Amino acid sequence: MKTTTKRAVLGAAVLSLGLSGFAWAEPKTNFLSQWDSGSDGASIAKLGEMFEANGGKWQATSIAGHTANTLAKLRADVVAGNAPPAVQLKGPEIAEWNETGMTAAMDDLAEKEGWDDVVAPELLPVMKPKGSWVAAPMNIHRINWLWANKAVLDAAGVKEMPKTWADFNAACDKIIASGKICLAHLSADWTDATTFETVVYGQDLDLFRKAFMDADLDALRSPEMIKAFDQMRLMVSKYMDPEIAGRDYDAAINMMANGEAGFFLMGDWAIGNLKAAGFKPGDDILCQQAPTDWGKPGFILNADSVVFFTQKDPDYIEGQTLLAHLIMTKDFQTIFNQSKGSIPSRLDVDLSGDGWNPCQRQSQADLKGSIEADTLVRSMAHNMTVLQKYRGAMMDTITEFVNSPDMSSEDAANRMADAVEEQM
Amino acid sequence: MQTSVSAVPAATTAERGSLRAWLSAHTPQLVLAPSLLGTFVYVFLFSAWTLYISMTDSTLLPSYNFIGLDAYVRLWSNHRWQVAYTNLFFFGTFYVAGSMAVGLMLAILLDQRIRAESLWRTIYLYPLAVSFVVTGTVWAWLLHPTTGFEDLAHRLGWASFKFNWIIDRHKALYAIVITGFWHASGFCMVLFLAGLRSVDQDLIKAAQIDGASMGRIYRRVILPAMRPISIAVMVVLLQYAIKTFDLVLALTNGGPGISTVVPAIIVYDFMFQRGLIAQGAAAAIMILCALAVVLVPYALWLTWRRNRGAVHD
DSSP: OHHHHHHHHHHHHHHHHHHHHHHTOOOEEEEEESOOSHHHHHHHHHHHHHHHHTTOEEEEEEOOSOHHHHHHHHHHHHHTTOOOSEEEEOTHHHHHHHHTTOBOOOHHHHHHHTHHHHBOGGGHHHHOTTSSOOEEEOOBEEOOEEEEEHHHHHHHTOOSOOOSHHHHHHHHHHHHHTTSEEEEOOBOHHHHHHHHHHHHHHHOHHHHIIIIISOOHHHHHSHHHHHHHHHHHHIIIIISOTTOBTOOHHHHHHHHHTTSEEEEEEOTTHHHHHHHTTOOBTTTEEEEEOOOTTOSOOEEEEOOEEEEBOOSSHHHHHHHHHHHHHHTSHHHHHHHHHHHSOBOSBTTOOOOSTTSOHHHHHHHHHHHHHHHHTOEEEOTTTTSSSOHHHHHHHHHHHHHHHHOTTOOHHHHHHHHHHHHHHTO | OOOOSSSSOHHHHHHHHHHHHHHHHTHHHHHHHHHHHHHIIIIIIHHHHHHHHTTBOOSSSOOOOBOOTHHHHHHHTOHHHHHHHHHHHHHHHHHHHHHHHHHHHHHHHHTTTOTTHHHHHHHHHGGGGSOHHHHHHHHHHHHSTTTSHHHHHHHHTOTTOOOOGGGSTTTHHHHHHHHHHHHHHHHHHHHHHHHHHTSOHHHHHHHHHTTOOHHHHIIIIIHHHTHHHHHHHHHHHHHHHHTOOHHHHHHTTTOSTTTTOOHHHHHHIIIIISOOHHHHHHHHHHHHHHHHHHHHHHHHHHHHHHHHHHHHO
């Protein structure tokens, strides 16, 4: 009698524990990213707040420094069998990790919410490398912005922002004649590559697509590429100041914002820096698409996205669905992008509200214009097109070219093609 | 006759006794065994694993398909790697030789029985306590013409002063070497000072009686007696030089362009950033070869000297 009662009580206890285990399955996640501080860290904190408000348990692992450190942690975790539920990944890396078979598909959620209809078409092959949704895009950054200091332009007699590269060169000559530096710049592999890909895109859209998106060797060696290097050499030797090597990013932006230099070629994350320093993008700092020789709206895009890895714990699986859903809501896209300076990856978010500045509205308008004109491309310098091994080879040559006054354009084009070929 | 006091049979006592005796005779080996095993695994086994991986087709994640020396061929045809490997030899030579020279000079000066010697020792040794990243960042500001020495000289009125090595791609490596001197010469100084103080006083007195000047005494008596310390310092500095990574990253980030990259940066880049693990492993093995090029002849020379000395005895 005693034993049966004991067994019954134990059995009931175990059963209730098991049942309560199911009842308490709450979505949780551990988001691995490189955004640990400043406006980036604040933006991710907002995502955490939304996640908790929707009943989830939020945890974020932020690895400071270069993206490479985050990738190293991801690789270590995956090899140890402990893949993170959500990781910040972008570009060809999504496809590479998809090949390993460890990524989780979000197709059900995507179909239910209609992601295919609202996300920019150029992003779809990146988020769906094999046809199923493995990544959720958080934002769209624009690379090909030209920033200008209005006061410097007025003083030099430049009436309007240059539309083509010939206009740009003429404006620069005027600014130099008025005693200022024309183009603020800092020489690092990514900044040299950003400026160069803007030049290539502006001069020849086909060349950009063939050379930087397909890594076509003939395009890399072509006379058009040599012409692009010529323009780059003109800019480095005449329009930039000699101390570009080793300069800080902040020092370069401030050069333009404070009126020592007229122009600055950088993506839209500069908005965050300018706002923090008290400038008004759109007012005293002008923004316009970087010069193009073919006269239509152009857009080089860079998108941050979140990739989900398959998990065994049902809490994490629920958390992934919740996180993916939240990332694609208009609310999150608005809050996140307002603080980060980019524009939403959903094309149907309205930017006419207060939190957006005129440059962001221009960015969205140009994105839509560029999609219609079929001039939308992804950025090589910011790791959205070719594999890292090719991108690294290209960036090495470009930055060496910028810093070697005696390297000819033909030399540079051939070396870039050779370096890419070695990795094939 | 009394054999043993305990009631245990004599055979077991003898066994136990021999086990205890064996244990006590081999205590040092047993205590060291775990560390030795750890060192063996970490140094030899993992180096062998790296060597194997460098001959496979690993890209994003390690794979074990052997394909031969393809990674080495690709590595050596990479222009950035060629620059890095040349930089390693230049940087290593100047860094080791320069730090030892500066350290020796400081040690000789400190050896002159000056006042507040321990204060000076602390000041010169302090840079070693600063991490490479902080050293690199601060010296980057100091050496850049717009924020450092050149700017200071210009503001003081010396308008034609030029010190822009760090943005000149031919001279940036020497700027890094100077920073390396600043960091490591304190360490050399301390060891050399100990060496100087440990030279037998009788030798020096004998030389003084023979009428040698102080300079001559230093050159002919004291410095040769310090050879073992010099070798120790050289080996430690070499391993600092070979694994230089954060100093270069913080100072110039491999720039201007790619003129100051070092092999450690390339290994990290290939392995973690570019998903080329096989080539990264090949680069690591080449760094090991660079070290071997220096240390293997030295080990052979030491053995040859020892054998020659034994013969003469």
